[in-house]
Each structure stands twice: as C-alpha cells, then as structure tokens.
Amino acid sequence: MANDHLLRPNSLFFIYATLFIGFVLNIFPWGNHAWVPDWLLIALVYWTINEPRRVGIWIGFALGILMDVQTASILGIHSLSYSLVCFIAIAWHRRILDLSTPGQIIHVLPIFLISNAIQLGALYLFTNNSLLSSWHFFVPAFVEAALWPAAKWLLSSAQRRQNQSLKL
Numbered sequence: 212m213a214n215d216h217l218l219r220p221n222s223l224f225f226i227y228a229t230l231f232i233g234f235v236l237n238i239f240p241w242g243n244h245a246w247v248p249d250w251l252l253i254a255l256v257y258w259t260i261n262e263p264r265r266v267g268i269w270i271g272f273a274l275g276i277l278m279d280v281q282t283a284s285i286l287g288i289h290s291l292s293y294s295l296v297c298f299i300a301i302a303w304h305r306r307i308l309d310l311s312t313p314g315q316i317i318h319v320l321p322i323f324l325i326s327n328a329i330q331l332g333a334l335y336l337f338t339n340n341s342l343l344s345s346w347h348f349f350v351p352a353f354v355e356a357a358l359w360p361a362a363k364w365l366l367s368s369a370q371r372r373q374n375q376s377l378k379l
Contacts, residue, residue, distance in 0.1 A: 221262055225369045229254050230266075230274065238281060245347035248355040249326070251278065253362045255293060256322055259300040260307050261367075271297035285337050292329035296322055316359050323352035 236250035251274060258266040275290030282289070299322055300307075307318050331348050 219370045221265070221370060223265065226258055226262060226265060229366055230258065230270075234274065234277065234281075237278065245350035246354055248351050248358060252293070252296065252323065252326055253355050253358060254366065256296060256300050256319060257362055257366050259297045260304045260319075263301045263304050266297075267301065268294050268297045285333065288330050288333045291333065292326045295329060296326045299325065312360050312363065315363070316356050319359055320352065320356040323355045324349060327352050 230251065233251035233254035241247040255266065255271055255274060259271070271293035272290045275288075275293035276286070278284075278289035278293070279286050303318060303322075307315050310318060327349050
C-alpha cells in the first residue's frame with residue numbers, strides 16, 4: 212500500500228509510560244555491574260530525538276533529579292548529564308533521523324559516552340576520588356549503543372500501522 216511508510220503520531224501517554232518503565236528498570240537491583248545500561252537514558256535519548264517538542268531538556272532535568280534521589284547520589288549529577296544529553300540529542304536529531312540504524316548507533320554512542328563522562332567528572336570533582344582510572348565506567352555507554360536498535364524497534368512499535376489486506 213502507498214501509506215505503509217506513514218507512521219501514526221505518538222501519544223503522550225505512551226511516551227511518558229516508556230520513560231516511567233525506563234525509570235523502573237533503573238530501580239531494579241541489577242547489581243553494580245559494568246554491563247548494566249541506563250534504561251531511562253536510552254528511552255530519554257530516543258524520545259528526545261524523535262519527539263523533541265514533547266520531550267526536551269526540562270523533562271531530562273526532572274528525570275535526572277528523580278534518578279539522583281533514587282540512587283542517593285549527589286543531587287544534580289544525573290540531572291546535569293540528562294539535560295546536556297537532551298540538548299545534544301535535540302541539536303543532532305535531524306541528522307540522526309536521516310541515518311540508517313548502524314549510522315544512528317555511531318551517532319548515539321558519543322551521546323551516551325558524554326553522559327557517563329559528565330557523571331564521572333562530577334563524581335571526581337565532588338568526591339576527590341580517583342575514578343578516572345576506572346575504564347569500566349564507560350562500558351554502559353557501549354551496551355546502550357548496542358541496545359539502540361532494539362530500543363528503536365520497541366519504542367516505535369506504537370507508531371507502526373497494521374498491514375491491512377486489500378479487500379476487493
């Protein structure tokens with residue numbers, strides 16, 4: 212059919228429900244492993260790229276404050292990194308949307324690395340801890356980039372139209 216490439220508009224309920232699910236997945240006790248991604252960050256970057264007028268810097272800031280409270284970390288670390296990540300994702304969203312999935316992975320990887328670098332820098336600055344030698348702090352960014360195709364497919368599932376058979 213000619214209209215199969217058209218997508219349905221996203222509902223605000225679905226967008227905020229997926230952000231809430233990402234927040235809940237971050238609350239799960241996965242342990243302190245390097246391979247555990249920031250689920251909320253993946254959903255936040257996806258929606259900031261695909262819906263920059265609905266999910267923006269203020270949503271990232273508010274979700275970052277919630278993550279800081281939930282993780283009992285220094286207040287403002289997640290909110291700073293999420294806000295800057297949302298700013299970069301909004302600035303790059305047209306470029307990223309025009310790329311294929313492998314190209315999108317290459318472009319979202321620096322966004323995820325910047326988020327981890329901001330958090331690591333803030334922890335180093337405020338705690339005077341020598342965490343800069345910890346290379347495993349950046350492993351979640353690579354895991355998040357590897358999960359990008361699955362997140363893209365899952366979060367865009369509400370937009371896809373059902374194939375309708377042609378009735379004569």
